[in-house]
Amino acid sequence: MSKINGAVLVLSGPSGAGKSSLIHKIIDDIGECYFSISTTTRAMREGEVEGVDYHFVDKEEFEREIEEDQFLEYAVVHGNYYGTSLRCVKEALSAGKLVIFDIDVQGNSSVQNRLGDITTSVFITPPTLSELKKRLENRSTDRLEVIEKRIKMARKEIQRISEYEYLLINDDLDVAAEKLGVIATAARFKKSDDEIGLFVNQWEDI
Numbered sequence: 001m002s003k004i005n006g007a008v009l010v011l012s013g014p015s016g017a018g019k020s021s022l023i024h025k026i027i028d029d030i031g032e033c034y035f036s037i038s039t040t041t042r043a044m045r046e047g048e049v050e051g052v053d054y055h056f057v058d059k060e061e062f063e064r065e066i067e068e069d070q071f072l073e074y075a076v077v078h079g080n081y082y083g084t085s086l087r088c089v090k091e092a093l094s095a096g097k098l099v100i101f102d103i104d105v106q107g108n109s110s111v112q113n114r115l116g117d118i119t120t121s122v123f124i125t126p127p128t129l130s131e132l133k134k135r136l137e138n139r140s141t142d143r144l145e146v147i148e149k150r151i152k153m154a155r156k157e158i159q160r161i162s163e164y165e166y167l168l169i170n171d172d173l174d175v176a177a178e179k180l181g182v183i184a185t186a187a188r189f190k191k192s193d194d195e196i197g198l199f200v201n202q203w204e205d206i
């Protein structure tokens, strides 16, 4: 990808970590950004809206989009496909926006491979496993077996925190949101290797 002026902020962490609430809290205060809406084959949860929370498609449609190379990255999470469409991300980056991804650890690793120089990564988690269990049970939008699957996944994901630049413990929502706002603001200043090369050339010319 060339001529990129924007930057990327990857947020990962177990379902129930509070990523969506944190994003909602900071989104109006961090300048021009684009929150990437993923495509998924998982069933829509109560209260979710097509095109707002996700683009909901069936497995055949998702696999067709894989073949057409439409994804920046995709992964199987909890037995369903999740993926980030390339086109909207490219447009937002060209427009100089901060592109925010809520993706899992596999997605982070793909984004690091493709856009590592302009990416800031944050792993968000509740302070303890028992707190996570409590939050997932209180959310009560998922069946018990789904909650158990998510907890099992969380135990695996937590082992990969070292792949992230920041660990954000979401104990108190206001405090965590303030910290995330600072990280998001700084993320915007990351420059791509191409931009740095151009700057150095121009700087020497002056």
Ligand code: 5GP
Residues within 6 Å of the ligand: 011, 012, 013, 014, 015, 038, 039, 042, 073, 074, 075, 077, 082, 083, 084, 102, 103, 104, 105, 106, 107, 108
């Ligand atoms: P949920 O089903 O709770 O909305 O999301 C489950 C997991 O999928 C979360 O960890 C979330 O970060 C991850 N996820 C959502 N969208 C994407 C995506 O486009 N790519 C990847 N790799 N993971 C995603």
